[in-house]
Amino acid sequence: DADVTQTPRNRITKTGKRIMLECSQTKGHDRMYWYRQDPGLGLRLIYYSFDVKDINKGEISDGYSVSRQAQAKFSLSLESAIPNQTALYFCATSDWQETQYFGPGTRLLVL
């Protein structure tokens, strides 16, 4: 089984809808992250969490929110989706040496 899982893997939604992307990990890491990937821009950090009670904004947090339900679960929400949030979203965890372990990604299309 994969160490970091993401659901759904693909999602199509309409402008204005609220959606949630979920991430679970079995690596036992405290640190979890959400990134978005756009062609030519690499990965950009949306939010990160160093433990259940510690959540921080990344460089592009506007329009997004997160919830850390447990050590193993970190969800990303788009309260009111807009077309420029169409992207590939990755969840990751990291160990104490900052090595990050990525999920398979969620491809989101906002119409």
Added chain:
Amino acid sequence: AQSVTQLGSHVSVSEGALVLLRCNYSSSVPPYLFWYVQYPNQGLQLLLKYTTGATLVKGINGFEAEFKKSETSFHLTKPSAHMSDAAEYFCAVSDRGASTGRRALTFGSGTRLQVQP
């Protein structure tokens, strides 16, 4: 603030040729440095990393990278390209935030490697 620059969004080499992917970074403190690879329709996988110690780091699939502090570089190389190396490669840097002391990762924009037969 840290930043990562990858020169060349696309690199094409012949099978068997040297692979050189360039990465330069800016960081106010000694960084941790990483190379990740992304195959089509997959997430990112760690190729190699530098934290401390030996500046020449060997990774998986025959790749290696050298940390050069004076040049603020961490270029990725492989002596002989294979068709299976075709993928997108990301350099990343992690340094300690001034206020929190915690590390965050910043990625470069990626280099797509094509391997011609």
